[in-house]
Structure formats: C-alpha cells, structure tokens
Amino acid sequence: MKILIVDDFSTMRRIIKNLLRDLGFTNTTEADDGNTALPMLKQTKFDFLVTDWNMPGMQGIDLLKAVRADPELASLPVLMVTAEAKRDQIVEAAQAGVSGYIVKPFTAQTLKEKIDKIFERIEGSAG
C-alpha cells in the first residue's frame, strides 16, 4: 500500500506519516504542494492520497479535481485532512469526489476510523 502525503507544513506531514506507520502503513511518500504532488501521482502508482486543502501553489481541492479528472487516477481514494471547516468547503469537496474529510486538530483515532471506512467501502464495491 503506497501512500502519498501532501501538506505544505512539514510538521503535519511528519505527524501523519507517524500515525500511518502506527497503523501499519509504512510505505509513505511526501509532497509539499498540489503542484508537486500531481506529477508524482501520474508517474508512480499510489494506492492512497492524503492531502491538506490550503497550499500556496495548487490547493488540495484542485488536486482532488485533477485526480478525479484523470482517467488513470480517477479511482484513487483521497482523504482530505485540513483546517478548512466551512460548510461550503466540505460540500464542495464531497461534490468533487473526496473519499473522506478530517478537520484539524484531529486525533489518531479519527484518522484510523476514516481510513478503515474508506477501505471498507472499496472492498465492499469490489466484492
């Protein structure tokens, strides 16, 4: 399971990486912006994308839309982990096809629940 973590703050990437490692996901890669992440996604096969919203170059919402628009990437599970908490934003993310939405500050428990839920849904639709 290859996971890409995208956030412009390195401390946040580090925290998420450690949490994922605790949950057993040790194969993680990091990117510091949507516009560095997108080429990485196109070049290598990732199984899961965790991204922030507010980034200076390409925002997470635009990264999500680009992923869903690319036939090669469209089915990639995308989990947003962000401080953005406006109703309109959550709705927009949902409409853009986000697989899960976590608001900061969050707990390790929440991250685990949302990831489990995403994979349940995937297995459910595959089975």
Next chain:
Amino acid sequence: MEISSTERDDYLAKARELVQHLEANQYESAGSLIDGLTQLRETTLYQELGKLTRQLHDTLSDFHVDNKLSKLAESEIPDAKERLNHVITLTETAANKTLTVVEETLPRTEELEKKAMDLKAQWDRFRNRDMKVEEFRGLTREIDDFLSWTSVNATAIHQGLSDVMMAQDFQDLTGQIIRRVIKLVQDVEENLVGLIKLAGPQRQHTEVTQTSSDIAAEGPQVPGVKTTTDVVGGQDDVDALLSSLGF
C-alpha cells in the same frame, strides 16, 4: 505665482496708473492704487488656497471611499489580535500537554532503569553460578514481575510519546494563522506608506532613532530582526561576559 491673462492686464493697468500718480506726486491716489493691487494679490492667494483645500478634500474622500483603511482599522486588525491570541493559546496548550506527558513518563523510565539494573545484577550472579536454588526461585518471581511491569509501562510510555507527537499539530495551525496576520501587516504597511506619501511628498526621509532605554525588555531574539543594542549569542557568551566582570 500663476495668473490668467486678464489678471495680468489688470495688474499692468493698475501698475501704469500707479507710476503716473507717483510721477504727478499724487500720493493719496497712489496709496489707494496700492491698496487695490494688494487686494488683487489677496484674491489670487485665496483662490490658490481654495484650490489646494479642494484637492486635499478630494484625495482624503477618495481614500475613505476606497474603504481599505477603514476596513483594516475596524475589522481586520481586531481580527488579527484575536488570531494572535489564539496562537498563544494553542502553543501554551501544546507545551503543557507535552510537559505533562514528560512528567508522567520520566519516573517510569527511571523505574525501568532501576529495576533492570537490579535484575541484571541478580542475573549476573546466577550466570556466574553464584546463586542458591531458593534465591533462584526468588529471581524467577522477580523476572515475572519485571516482565508484567514492563508490558504495562511500555504501553503507557508508547502512548505518552504518541500524545507528544500529536501535540505538535499546533505548529501547522499556528503557522497558517501567523501567515494570515503577516499578510494583514503587509496591507497595513502599504496603506500607511500611501498615507505618508499623501501627507508630504517633499518630506526628507528622517532616520527613526532608537529612543528606548538600553535596559528596556525586548522579548526573545528573532533571527532576521535587527537589534540596535548589543546582544549576546548564547549561554556561553553570557557566562563569558559575567566571568570577565568577575562573577
């Protein structure tokens, strides 16, 4: 001074009359003519003043209509204060959480050290065949206890470290907040510079002199922020300074 061609003709006519009256020694007529000239001059002055006042008024209204300044003063700056206060709260909470975990975890690790050392000493004796059978029974019980104690405490230490890690999430949130406030400060700076230019474009740029006292508190040293007073580079410098003074 700028004058229109009609004003110029007025001045010329009056000046010519004045010369005539003076040459004819008609000093009273000359006097009233000079009064007339003075009045002309004052009218021109008043007109200039009127024009300048109108210009200033218009520029100030434009500035107000632009709304940026009033918005900054009325909502964005109070907002910024709130945000920075929140940063203080977030960092304080994170620091306290971390300190609490450390306070709880350090004693556990100290006990672990102590227990392991005690046990090792006994185990070494056993390995050197320096232990009687009954003592060995005691040792097995202690090993049992130690293993149980360690499972419980290792879990607690692990959890504590995870909590410390999660507590670092403040940095991302405070970072985002502070970036916004920096942007606001830039906006205020631009608007102030605009105001200063309005107020006096011919003004010379005066050097802002440091008037604060040499011992007034300044807060932590920030890399990149110049200080006008002499500061030390770290604890070693402090020690060296004190030692050179004989302390």
